[in-house]
Amino acid sequence: MRKLVYYVATTLDGYIAGPNGDDPSGADYFPLTPDVIEFIIGQYPETLPGPARTAMGIDGPHKVFDTVLEGRVSYEIGLAAGMTDAYPHLRHLVFSTTLKSQNPVIEIVRDNAQKRVRALKAEEGKDLWLVGGGKLAHSLLPEIDRLVLKQNRSIIGSGIPLFNGPFQPHMFQPVAETLLDSGVRVLTYDRA
Numbered sequence: 001m002r003k004l005v006y007y008v009a010t011t012l013d014g015y016i017a018g019p020n021g022d023d024p025s026g027a028d029y030f031p032l033t034p035d036v037i038e039f040i041i042g043q044y045p046e047t048l049p050g051p052a053r054t055a056m057g058i059d060g061p062h063k064v065f066d067t068v069l070e071g072r073v074s075y076e077i078g079l080a081a082g083m084t085d086a087y088p089h090l091r092h093l094v095f096s097t098t099l100k101s102q103n104p105v106i107e108i109v110r111d112n113a114q115k116r117v118r119a120l121k122a123e124e125g126k127d128l129w130l131v132g133g134g135k136l137a138h139s140l141l142p143e144i145d146r147l148v149l150k151q152n153r154s155i156i157g158s159g160i161p162l163f164n165g166p167f168q169p170h171m172f173q174p175v176a177e178t179l180l181d182s183g184v185r186v187l188t189y190d191r192a
Contacts, residue, residue, distance in 0.1 A: 002121045003145035005065070006130040006137055007047060008162070010149050015159035016132055023077045029154035033182040036150070044148075047129060049078070049086040065090065065129040067120065071136035072096035090129070093120075095136050117143045138165030146190050147172055153183040 008016050009030050017024045024030045040048060046062040068090045075094045078086035084103035085092055093107045101108055109116050117140055120128055130137060141163060172189035179185050
């Protein structure tokens, strides 16, 4: 069975973006250092947006994921950059009750998010990548099988939390840890 994997960058204090919700990639608290880029290319190349893959000459079979899931706010970051599909190399689902269709190849999921994810997990294929945001991650928390957190060495004090919702305990166990030269620690946890 496929896994739902929440693969995301986070600060030490558990935020995936600043208070304004803008794309934090490359911000001083989420620097895209050469070792981070090398890690992504080596381990999760399909998580790079289409234009980055093209610029870097990355093509070929996916290593881990064949599907990306994201919330409306995360999706709108790509729209603001002029991309109706930032991941054209992946099956793309956006979870939103209000978003109008921007691209016919993107599936808009308006309700029953957990049910849709359970159906996806039952299909054949590679794992499912949950890219964000915090509200969607919280709503799908019962379905998340693995966390891969690129934990940066920054503290920002407020912003978009890793999981944005009411108290709901879930236990995960550490299964791998990679420390990059820049100080980014990649932590992998599986559901306990």
